[in-house]
Every structure is written in C-alpha cells, then in structure tokens.
Amino acid sequence: MLEKTFDPKSVEPRLYDAWETSGAFSPDAAPADAPAYSIVIPPPNVTGSLHIGHALNNTLQDILARYHRMKGEAVLWLPGTDHAGIATQMVVERKLAAEGNISRRDMGREAFVDTVWKWKAESGGQIVRQLRRLGASCDWSRERFTLDEGLSAAVRKVFVQLYREGLIYRDKRLVNWDPHFQTAISDLEVEQKEVDGAYWHFAYPLADGVTYEHPIAFDEDGKATGWETRNYIVVATTRPETMLGDTGVAVHPDDERYAGLVGKAVILPITGRRIPIVADEYADPEKGSGAVKITPAHDFNDFGVGKRAGLAAINVMDAFGRITAADAPEVPADYEGMDRFAARKAIVARAEEEGWLKEVEKTRHMVPHGDRSGVVIEPWLTDQWYVDAKVLAQPALKAVEDGSTVFEPKSYEKIYFEWLRNIEPWCISRQLWWGHRIPAWYGPNGEIFVAETEAEARAQAGDLPLIQDEDVLDTWFSSALWPFSTMGWPEETADLKRFYPTSDLVTGFDIIFFWVARMMMMGVHFMGEVPFRRVVINGLVRDEKGQKMSKSKGNVIDPLEVVDELGADPLRFTMAILSGTRDIKLSKQRIEGYRNFGTKLWNAARFCQMNECRLDPAFDPAGAKLALNRWIRGETVRAAREVSAALDAGRFDEAANALYRFIWNVFCDWHLELAKPVFQGADEAAKAETRAMTAWVLDQTLKLLHPVMPFLTEELWAQTAAFSGVTRETLLISAPWPQLPDSYLDAEADADMGLVIAAVSEGRSVRSELGVPLSAKPDLYVTETSDRAREVLAANAAVISQMLRVGAVRFEAAPQGSAPIVLTGAALALPVAEFIDVAAESARLMKELAALQDTVEKTRKKLDNADFIARAKPEVVEETRGRLAEAEAAHAKLSAAVQRLEGLA
RNA sequence: GGGCGGAUAGCUCAGCGGUAGAGCGUCUCGUUUACACCGAGAGGGUCGGGGGUUCGAUCCCCUCUCCGCCCACCA
Numbered sequence: 017m018l019e020k021t022f023d024p025k026s027v028e029p030r031l032y033d034a035w036e037t038s039g040a041f042s043p044d045a046a047p048a049d050a051p052a053y054s055i056v057i058p059p060p061n062v063t064g065s066l067h068i069g070h071a072l073n074n075t076l077q078d079i080l081a082r083y084h085r086m087k088g089e090a091v092l093w094l095p096g097t098d099h100a101g102i103a104t105q106m107v108v109e110r111k112l113a114a115e116g117n118i119s120r121r122d123m124g125r126e127a128f129v130d131t132v133w134k135w136k137a138e139s140g141g142q143i144v145r146q147l148r149r150l151g152a153s154c155d156w157s158r159e160r161f162t163l164d165e166g167l168s169a170a171v172r173k174v175f176v177q178l179y180r181e182g183l184i185y186r187d188k189r190l191v192n193w194d195p196h197f198q199t200a201i202s203d204l205e206v207e208q209k210e211v212d213g214a215y216w217h218f219a220y221p222l223a224d225g226v227t228y229e230h231p232i233a234f235d236e237d238g239k240a241t242g243w244e245t246r247n248y249i250v251v252a253t254t255r256p257e258t259m260l261g262d263t264g265v266a267v268h269p270d271d272e273r274y275a276g277l278v279g280k281a282v283i284l285p286i287t288g289r290r291i292p293i294v295a296d297e298y299a300d301p302e303k304g305s306g307a308v309k310i311t312p313a314h315d316f317n318d319f320g321v322g323k324r325a326g327l328a329a330i331n332v333m334d335a336f337g338r339i340t341a342a343d344a345p346e347v348p349a350d351y352e353g354m355d356r357f358a359a360r361k362a363i364v365a366r367a368e369e370e371g372w373l374k375e376v377e378k379t380r381h382m383v384p385h386g387d388r389s390g391v392v393i394e395p396w397l398t399d400q401w402y403v404d405a406k407v408l409a410q411p412a413l414k415a416v417e418d419g420s421t422v423f424e425p426k427s428y429e430k431i432y433f434e435w436l437r438n439i440e441p442w443c444i445s446r447q448l449w450w451g452h453r454i455p456a457w458y459g460p461n462g463e464i465f466v467a468e469t470e471a472e473a474r475a476q477a478g479d480l481p482l483i484q485d486e487d488v489l490d491t492w493f494s495s496a497l498w499p500f501s502t503m504g505w506p507e508e509t510a511d512l513k514r515f516y517p518t519s520d521l522v523t524g525f526d527i528i529f530f531w532v533a534r535m536m537m538m539g540v541h542f543m544g545e546v547p548f549r550r551v552v553i554n555g556l557v558r559d560e561k562g563q564k565m566s567k568s569k570g571n572v573i574d575p576l577e578v579v580d581e582l583g584a585d586p587l588r589f590t591m592a593i594l595s596g597t598r599d600i601k602l603s604k605q606r607i608e609g610y611r612n613f614g615t616k617l618w619n620a621a622r623f624c625q626m627n628e629c630r631l632d633p634a635f636d637p638a639g640a641k642l643a644l645n646r647w648i649r650g651e652t653v654r655a656a657r658e659v660s661a662a663l664d665a666g667r668f669d670e671a672a673n674a675l676y677r678f679i680w681n682v683f684c685d686w687h688l689e690l691a692k693p694v695f696q697g698a699d700e701a702a703k704a705e706t707r708a709m710t711a712w713v714l715d716q717t718l719k720l721l722h723p724v725m726p727f728l729t730e731e732l733w734a735q736t737a738a739f740s741g742v743t744r745e746t747l748l749i750s751a752p753w754p755q756l757p758d759s760y761l762d763a764e765a766d767a768d769m770g771l772v773i774a775a776v777s778e779g780r781s782v783r784s785e786l787g788v789p790l791s792a793k794p795d796l797y798v799t800e801t802s803d804r805a806r807e808v809l810a811a812n813a814a815v816i817s818q819m820l821r822v823g824a825v826r827f828e829a830a831p832q833g834s835a836p837i838v839l840t841g842a843a844l845a846l847p848v849a850e851f852i853d854v855a856a857e858s859a860r861l862m863k864e865l866a867a868l869q870d871t872v873e874k875t876r877k878k879l880d881n882a883d884f885i886a887r888a889k890p891e892v893v894e895e896t897r898g899r900l901a902e903a904e905a906a907h908a909k910l911s912a913a914v915q916r917l918e919g920l921a
Numbered sequence: 922g923g924g925c926g927g928a929u930a931g932c933u934c935a936g937c938g939g940u941a942g943a944g945c946g947u948c949u950c951g952u953u954u955a956c957a958c959c960g961a962g963a964g965g966g967u968c969g970g971g972g973g974u975u976c977g978a979u980c981c982c983c984u985c986u987c988c989g990c991c992c993a994c995c996a
Contacts, residue, residue: 021958208994215996252996266996300996308996315995381995395995430925431991438992525991560933562989593944594933598926598990601933609945612958623955673935673943688955784962790951821953871940878939883976892939892977899940 018622018735021615022728024583031730032148040749042155043515046090053084054092054515056499057154058523058531059162061100062136063107066146068557068565069524071575072600075591076554076668077522078152082723083663084519085153086753092515094502095154097144099163101451101491102197102388108132108450125449132450146576151584151726153749158511160502162494163452170501171452171494172468174542179456179466183404184444186456186464190319191443193396195337195356196389199447200400202490203440204530206393208382215304216256216364217375219248220265220282223290228276249274249282249293250374252304254381255314256367257359259284260339260347261332262291264310266321269295271306285372286363287346294325313397329397337394356394401445401454401487405537409436412536421536421546424666428525428553435529442534444490451488458483496534499547520666521548524556525598552666554595560603573602585725586611589672592724596669613676614728617721620684621732624714627695628707630740631715635708637760642702643808644694645709646765648687651678652713653756659720660753668724675721683713686773693814711740716754768808771841772815778837779820779846785860786835788851796822797830800843800909809842822846836861836913840902843909854917861914868907875900 039045043052055077060070077093085091108131109120120128147154160167178184191200222228226247233242251265262284267274278295298321299308312322312329322329332347334340337356341347351359367373384393413436415421416429423429445454457465457473459480467473473482494501499518503511517539523532532551539547558564559571566572578587589610594600637649655678662671687710694706714736722729726749733748744751779796788794796816798809806827809816813825833849835857875896878884885893 018955020956208992213995217996254995258995304996306996310996317994317996382993383995392995427926434924434992529991562933597934603933603945606933606945608958612956615958616956619956619959621955626955669935676944684956685960689960780961781963784950787950790953790961818953875940878977881976885976887976888939896939903940 018618018625018739020619020622022583022618022731024585024727025580027731028149028151028579028584028727031727032151034747035153035730035749036156038747038750040085040747041093041153042157043090043092045750046085046088050088050090052092052514052519053081053089054094054518055081055520055522056094056502056518057096058521058527059096059098059160059495059498060143061103062097062140062143062161063100063104064143066143066150066575068573068575068602070143070147071150071587072554072557072591072595073522073524074147074150074152075588076552076595077520078150078588078726079592079663079668079671079723080520080522080552080666081153082726082749083753085749086719086722086751088752090514092158092511093152093154094158094160094515095144095147095152095156096160096498096502097140097162098491098495099161099451101446101448101488102199104132104136105448105450106197106388108135111135120449128449149576149579149584151588153726158502162491162498166504167494167497167501168452169468170497170505171489172455173506174497174538175455175489175493176466176468177542178403183407184401185404186399186401187441188397188399190313190316190395191398191400192384192386193335193337193394193398194386194389194391195335195394196386196391197448198335200396200398200443200445201386201393202443202492205387206384207387209385210380211383213254213379213381213383215252215254215375215377215379216367216373217250217252217305217377218256218259218285218309218367219250219372219374220284220309221248221372222246222277223281223283226277226280228274230273248372249277249307250305251307251309252375252377253309254379255360256363257339257356258311258314258332259309259363260287260344260351260359261311261313261330262289262309263312263322263327263330264291264325265293265307266296266299266310266325267293267307268297268299268301271299271301273301274307285370286348286366287344289346292325292327294321294327296321296325314395316395319395331397333394333396335396337392400443401456401489403442403444403493405439405442408537408541409439409533411540412436412533415536415540415546421548421551423551423553425553428528428551431525432528432533436533442490444493445485445487446490447486448488451491452494454485454487454489456485458485492530492534495531496538497542499535499539500543505542516543517546518548520550520552522552522554525553526556528553550666555598555600557600557602560601560606562599562601573604578604578607582607582611583614583727585614585728588726589613589724592668593672593676594669596667613680614725616684617679617717618728618732620679620688621714621736623688624710624736625739627691627710629711629714630707631711631736631742632708632740633742635712637709637712638757640705640709642694642705643765643768643811644687644690645705646762647769648683648709648713650761650766651682651687652716652754653758653760654678655682656716656720656754656756663723672724675724679717679721683717686769687713689819690769690772690815693818697814711736716756718748719751719754722748722751768812771805771808771839772812774839775809775816775837775842775844776819778839779816779822779844782835782837782846783820783848786848786851786853786857788846788848790821792848792851793821793823794847795824795826796820797834797845797847798825798827798842799830799836799845801827802841805839805841832916834913834916836910838906838909838913840906845913858914858917861910861917865907865910865914868903868910871903872900872907875903 081091081093192206194201227245229243230246231240232244235241265282277293281290281292284291310318310321312319312327313331331343332339339351339354339359341352386393455468459477465473465476500516503509503516535547586607590607640646658674659671691706691710694702718729718733730748737744830845831847834845834847837844878896
C-alpha cells in the first residue's frame with residue numbers, strides 16, 4: 017500500500033540518479049531521425065548560488081525539455097556557467113582580503129588569475145549541483161564554461177574577424193569609468209540613481225575688461241525692463257570639481273543676452289586659465305543662466321560641444337577619481353590627489369570665500385552609478401575597444417521584424433526594437449584580469465596587430481617587439497556567442513548542425529539588452545542564422561508584497577530550503593502557475609498549497625490502489641460502455657489538449673491551471689466519487705471497466721503532469737506499475753506524450769454525466785441551505801423530466817442516492833412542502849418539510865426566481881430588438897433564444913413550486 | 922522628457938466584443954475508510970472615472986486619474 021503522503025526527501029535523489037544514468041538527459045538516446053529540440057541555459061555566474069530567479073527560469077526550461085522529450089524529440093538542454101568578469105574578480109579579491117592575503121596588485125596578474133582558477137575548481141560548481149536538486153534534466157556531458165578552451169578560441173576568432181571587418185575598433189573617447197574597480201563599463205552597466213545634490217552657480221570673470229548689460233527685471237510678458245552691467249558670466253554646475261577642466265563657456269547662438277560675448281573669453285577661477293565663450297545649440301537659454309561651462313574631458317555632452325567648437329579636452333582626474341595636475345599644470349598643487357568629492361567641497365568653499373559663488377540651489381537629480389560597485393561613475397577620457405553595434409544591429413532587427421525569431425510575450429519585441437534602433441557603440445574592453453584577454457598586440461610606436469594567437473601577431477609584426485593588450489573583454493562578449501560557441505564553433509560539429517538554431521531561449525526581461533540582443537547580433541552575423549527561434553521571457557520573482565527579494569530586507573525565499581522542506585515539485589508547480597505575470601509574487605503559503613495538490617494526486621493513486629484499479633495493457637479505452645467512463649475519457653482528452661496547447665505556446669501558467677483543474681476538480685472531485693458506488697456495487701462488468709478506465713486516466717495524468725512535477729509522477733509511475741503487476745518499458749521521463757484521438761470524445765456521455773453532476777450539485781446546495789442534517793435521507797422525487805433525462809437519472813440512481821445522501825429516486829409527484837431543484841431537462845424535489853423554515857425557503861426561492869426573472873427580461877428585451885435580430889450573428893441569436901426558453905421553463909417550474917410552498921404556509 | 926505595461930471579488934490574477942471567472946483568504950456545516958496537506962455549501966464585483974464606436978463594450982477607440990517598469994537626462 018502507498019504511504020499516506022509522498023516523501024520527496026528520500027525519493028528525489030534516487031530518481032534523479034535513475035534519470036541521469038538512463039541516458040534520458042542526452043539527445044543521443046533519441047533516434048537519429050527524431051526532430052531536434054534545443055535550449056541553451058542562460059549561464060549562471062560561476063560565483064553564484066541558486067536563487068529563486070534561477071529556480072523560476074530553470075523550471076520553465078526543464079518543463080519544455082521534458083515535454084519535448086516525451087513528444088519523441090531529440091532534446092538538448094545545454095548547461096554551463098559564465099566566468100562573470102567583475103563579479104568573480106570581486107569575490108576572489110574579497111576572499112583574499114578576508115583571509116589576510118596579499119592584494120591582487122601585489123600578487124601580480126598571473127598569480128591572481130591562477131588563484132581565481134583554483135577558487136573556481138573548488139567552489140565554482142556549486143550552482144550546477146544545485147540545479148540538479150530542482151530536477152533539471154540538462155545534458156551534463158555537454159556542460160560548458162565561458163572561459164574554457166573551446167569558448168576562448170571562439171572569442172578570439174570572433175574578435176579578429178570583427179576587427180578585420182572594421183566592426184571592432186579602438187578609439188579614444190569618454191567612457192563610463194568606475195573608479196572603484198578602475199575599469200571602463202558599458203552603458204548598460206550604469207544605473208541612474210536619484211540623489212540629493214545642488215546647482216552651484218559660479219561667476220566666471222570676463223577677460224580683457226569686457227562688460228555687458230544683463231537683464232535683471234522683467235514685465236508680465238517676460239520682457240526685460242531693467243539691466244545691470246556685468247563683468248562676469250554666470251554658469252551653474254552639479255559637479256564643481258570639474259571646473260578645473262573647463263575649456264570653454266557655451267551660450268546659445270540665438271541668445272541675445274550673450275550675443276556680444278561670443279568670441280570673448282573668461283578667466284577660469286582657481287586655475288587662471290583663459291577660456292573662450294563659444295556659441296553652441298547645446299546651451300539651453302531656458303536653463304539656469306543660459307550659459308554653460310564646458311568640460312570636454314569629463315562630460316559626455318561637453319565632449320561633443322568641445323569637438324564642435326575646437327576646445328581642448330583637459331583631464332583633471334586619475335583612475336581613482338582623484339584630482340591630478342598631470343595633464344593640467346595650472347591646477348594648484350593643493351588639489352593634487354584630492355578625492356573628487358573632497359575637491360567639490362574645497363572648490364565651493366573657495367568660491368564662497370573669493371566671492372564668485374552666486375547661488376546654491378538644492379535639488380535632487382539622477383546620477384550614474386556602477387551597477388556592481390555602487391560608486392558614482394566618472395566620464396573619463398581613455399583608449400578602449402568598441403564594437404560597431406549599429407551595423408550588427410540591423411540584421412538582428414530584421415530577424416525579429418520578419419518573425420525568424422519571435423518573443424513570447426510578443427510585447428517584448430518593442431523593447432528589443434527600441435534599444436537596437438538607438439544602439440550606441442559597445443565598449444568591450446575592461447581593465448580587469450579575469451576574462452578573455454584581448455587578442456591585440458602593440459608595437460613600440462603604437463602599431464596594432466590583432467590575431468588569434470601571439471605567433472600570428474608576431475608573423476604580422478615582423479621583428480617588432482610586441483606587448484599584448486592588458487585588458488580583457490566584457491563578460492557579455494563571450495556570452496553573446498553562447499548558442500554556437502557551446503556547440504563547438506568554429507568547428508563544424510554535429511551538434512551545431514543538429515541543434516543550431518536553438519528552439520527556445522528562456523530568460524528574464526532584465527537581460528534582453530545585455531544578452532538576448534547581443535546573441536542575436538553575433539548569431540546572425542557569424543552563423544548566418546538566428547540563435548533561437550523563440551524567446552520566452554519570464555518575470556521577476558518578488559515577495560508576496562511585490563517587493564524585490566533581498567538579503568538586507570530579509571524577505572528572500574531560498575529555493576533550496578523550499579526543496580528541503582516541501583520538495584522540488586511544489587516549487588516547480590508554483591513557478592509554472594505564477595509565470596504568466598511580469599512580477600511574480602511568491603509566498604511560502606502558495607507553495608504549500610501546491611504541495612497539497614501533489615498530495616491530492618498521491619492520495620488519488622492510493623485510492624486507485626485500494627480499489628484495485630490496475631493498469632491493463634490490453635485495455636482499450638475506445639471500448640468503454642458506461643457513460644461515466646466515456647465521459648472521463650473525453651475529459652482526459654480535453655485536458656491533454658489544453659496542456660499541450662499551453663506548453664506549445666509557452667504558457668506555463670495555463671498548462672498548470674489546466675492540470676490543477678483536471679486532476680482536482682474533475683478526476684478527484686467527480687470521477688472518483690462517481691466511481692465509488694460502482695466499486696461498491698455488484699455489477700462486475702461495470703466494476704472491471706471502471707477500474708481499467710480509472711487506471712488508464714491516472715496513467716495519462718502522470719504523463720501530463722510529469723514535465724511540471726517530475727519526481728512525484730515518476731514515483732507514482734513506478735508504484736502504479738508495481739501494484740498493477742505490470743512492467744514499464746521506460747521511466748516516465750522517456751514515456752510518450754499522450755496523443756489521444758477525437759473518437760475518445762463523447763457528447764452523449766458528457767450530457768448524461770452533466771445531468772448527474774448537476775443533480776448532485778444542486779441537490780447539495782439545497783440541502784445545505786435548508787440545513788438538512790446529513791443523517792436525514794429523504795427520497796428524491798423526479799417531478800418533471802424528458803425521456804432521456806428519466807433514463808439517465810434512473811440509470812444513475814445509485815450514484816445520486818449515495819452522493820446526495822438521499823433514499824430512493826422516485827419518478828412521481830413530490831409530497832407537499834418539498835424543496836424544488838430545477839435542472840435543465842428535469843425538475844427534482846426533496847421532501848424535507850420538517851427541516852424547512854418556510855420563510856427562509858420562500859426567501860431562497862424568491863431570490864432564485866428574481867434572478868431568473870431578470871434573465872428572462874433581459875433576454876426578451878434583446879430579442880425584441882429588431883437591430884439585434886438583423887445584425888447579430890445568427891448563432892448568437894439562436895443561442896439567446898435557447899437561453900430565453902430555458903430561463904422561462906425554469907421560471908415556470910419554480911413559480912409552481914413557490915405556489916405550493918405558499919399553500920403550505 | 923520619451924516609451925511600454927497595468928487598474929476586474931478582501932488578496933493575487935485569468936478572461937479581452939455576445940449569460941463576469943479561478944486560486945487563496947472569509948463565513949457555515951462535516952471526521953461518509955483516498956486525502957483535514959480533506960470534503961460539502963455560502964457570501965463577495967456600478968470589470969479605475971468620463972466620452973465615443975457597435976444591435977451589444979470588462980473587452981475596440983479617445984480622454985482623464987492613479988500605479989509600475991524601461992530608456993534618456995549631472996548647466
């Protein structure tokens with residue numbers, strides 16, 4: 017006998033091993049002519065440990081993998097991890113510091129990289145082991161790492177080819193500089209945060225004794241009515257420290273206030289630098305004073321102005337964000353080495369002291385921060401490598417426009433388009449040590465040699481001494497190649513041939529730009545074919561209040577703890593059923609609810625076992641005779657179709673809902689209950705058929721639920737076989753997906769069982785509302801009925817009597833004071849006069865009557881509308897007529913019953 | 922500032938032209954041997970406001986209000 021509940025703890029590891037050793041995870045087990053289905057995993061950071069977001073994302077992938085595998089496809093779910101440049105370097109550096117070791121810089125590049133590899137070997141595989149706890153059916157024999165030898169070769173090849181095509185180039189321009197990590201980062205790695213700040217208004221004195229009239233008084237229309245003579249020009253800034261690098265002041269060419277000043281100069285305070293006043297449309301007359309200081313070396317907009325106006329770009333900061341006079345000798349020595357924020361204070365203090373601070377205006381404004389470091393990003397002038405993303409973006413855009421790749425949900429395509437259409441050059445060099453070293457070598461005079469190996473570079477360079485570029489590539493550069501590099505590119509491997517393009521990519525919307533778009537660009541460019549046919553976007557897991565989960569808030573749900581406590585299946589089911597929304601509000605209670613669902617199915621199987629519902633390989637569902645069995649057979653077909661359609665559409669929530677409804681509300685609530693009287697009855701033929709059908713339905717159910725709840729179903733697959741005394745040919749993971757014929761549907765059985773179910777439901781409702789005690793077993797009177805309904809009610813008298821807890825089912829007029837039950841096709845009555853509070857019952861019936869009356873009136877009105885008859889679709893009109901007839905009939909029956917009741921009173 | 926979502930039962934959400942739904946929670950009843958991780962029943966909604974299109978609008982269009990997200994923005 018099955019235990020009372022499923023025990024995931026003891027079963028899960030055993031089943032996972034069984035799956036893996038069976039070879040089911042590998043596509044090589046499938047026939048050579050099987051259609052291919054492939055997914056590459058979004059590689060988690062090798063530093064990572066499994067969090068709830070991974071649980072969601074990988075559950076969905078596993079559902080797809082298992083579903084397609086059962087459909088007989090050759091499924092490759094390719095796993096792996098990402099070396100995660102900054103994140104990993106950070107982790108290891110922190111560990112070195114915590115253990116009191118020498119720092120990265122002291123230890124040197126080679127030793128440090130060795131340390132990271134060592135760390136990776138020891139603790140890098142954690143997340144991969146954790147994925148198994150979820151039941152992830154990845155092909156571990158094909159596991160890859162972005163920094164392994166094969167993928168590194170792919171990275172070098174891609175870099176070299178793009179360089180030769182002119183799509184990778186080196187450029188000196190402003191980058192987002194992270195002074196904490198001392199590396200450039202891409203636009204995407206910058207996070208705008210609103211912080212308290214101020215506009216400091218500075219007066220820069222005009223050079224050469226120049227003065228001008230500046231308006232200070234205005235009339236109602238904003239026209240100037242009063243002026244003062246000024247020998248200075250006011251500029252405002254949120255970053256006073258950058259003034260040390262100012263090389264100009266810009267005003268709008270049409271700004272009359274400053275028209276006479278263009279071409280003149282100011283003397284920059286502190287440095288004494290003489291800088292020109294230039295006209296540029298960037299200056300907005302509406303903002304501040306209308307004049308803006310220009311610091312080409314420290315501001316993206318100013319860089320552009322500087323270029324247009326021919327202003328010098330003077331760098332005044334070092335890599336740490338400290339003031340330096342290295343390129344700006346006029347900067348006084350007392351600022352040298354001063355942190356940028358200290359310098360800000362010092363300069364404001366000095367401005368106030370010297371009288372050129374005109375105003376301080378408090379404000380909140382957006383300031384760029386490094387997404388990893390959290391420090392303020394400094395625009396900084398450096399040499400970096402760039403990808404010409406604009407060019408690569410065009411075919412990537414086209415591929416989604418023409419449907420070669422589709423997004424699910426489709427609305428994410430807009431986000432994708434929006435970003436790719438406005439894409440900027442991608443800065444790919446990072447001043448880190450952990451990553452793919454840039455395959456570029458420099459000669460003594462700055463000559464650049466880009467090659468896949470040093471030997472090739474030397475061959476190009478001849479006798480020149482070469483030094484390799486110190487920098488590594490952005491982690492996302494290698495991730496962008498993931499769908500083909502993992503399959504062995506640039507070799508022409510069998511896997512590439514069979515599994516590229518991949519079928520589905522399942523990922524979060526937060527990395528559409530970082531990853532999806534870039535894979536599209538690289539995939540289309542290098543493979544001539546999109547990297548995936550469909551992108552299934554999943555939401556973000558939050559706590560039950562909708563807040564982001566974070567350690568500091570203490571609201572994290574650890575998937576591994578959940579698996580320990582409740583098992584992997586409930587977590588998976590929860591992920592699936594909640595996956596339809598953008599924000600997934602997860603609570604422990606919810607997961608427990610779906611654990612209960614699993615237990616429900618477990619107990620249904622237990623019931624089957626107790627009632628000897630054994631699998632019979634010779635049983636043919638098509639031959640079923642009983643309406644009950646023909647009906648549940650049809651319900652099974654509908655459930656199978658709903659689940660298949662939902663999974664095909666990437667709608668995991670719909671699939672889970674369909675499974676929940678079918679298993680709980682159809683199979684358990686009705687079929688098993690309706691089958692009980694059969695099992696307890698004496699009709700051996702009916703009993704045998706019902707047992708066989710019930711076992712068959714349970715078996716189909718296990719298959720349908722398997723992709724979502726693999727452990728519980730696999731265990732039941734074994735248990736049901738055991739108590740049936742049959743041997744399974746394969747594990748459930750490799751069993752064929754149900755494909756059931758139309759002929760299993762049976763409209764007549766549906767109608768018949770519909771009537772029985774309605775009789776029981778309505779009858780229960782009446783009993784409950786009247787407060788008829790369970791001990792009372794009145795007879796049930798069928799007072800009006802069609803011939804068919806009479807036949808059905810007679811045939812199912814035993815079931816109805818047991819489920820409704822009534823005595824005999826009598827086909828005759830009911831005694832006075834019976835409670836009416838009005839159904840489609842029949843009217844029933846329960847003689848429960850002794851329990852009836854006439855007033856309460858009368859109220860109940862009047863309420864029901866009023867509702868019917870309402871329906872009748874509304875429907876009649878609709879049908880009286882000539883426009884409706886003329887313009888609505890004929891079938892709608894027909895349906896409405898039918899509804900009216902039904903409501904009128906019910907109304908008549910109820911009215912009669914009410915009259916009888918009133919006669920009683 | 923630009924764009925994209927969303928507003929439906931107490932909560933979380935489905936439905937998206939033709940009779941307003943589910944899960945959870947609430948209330949009442951129940952231990953009838955699959956299951957109390959359960960069963961039976963009930964209550965609960967001017968489908969955010971206003972306009973329009975239509976025979977008919979929760980659903981389509983316009984508009985307003987409020988929430989969320991993404992991108993841009995350091996004078």
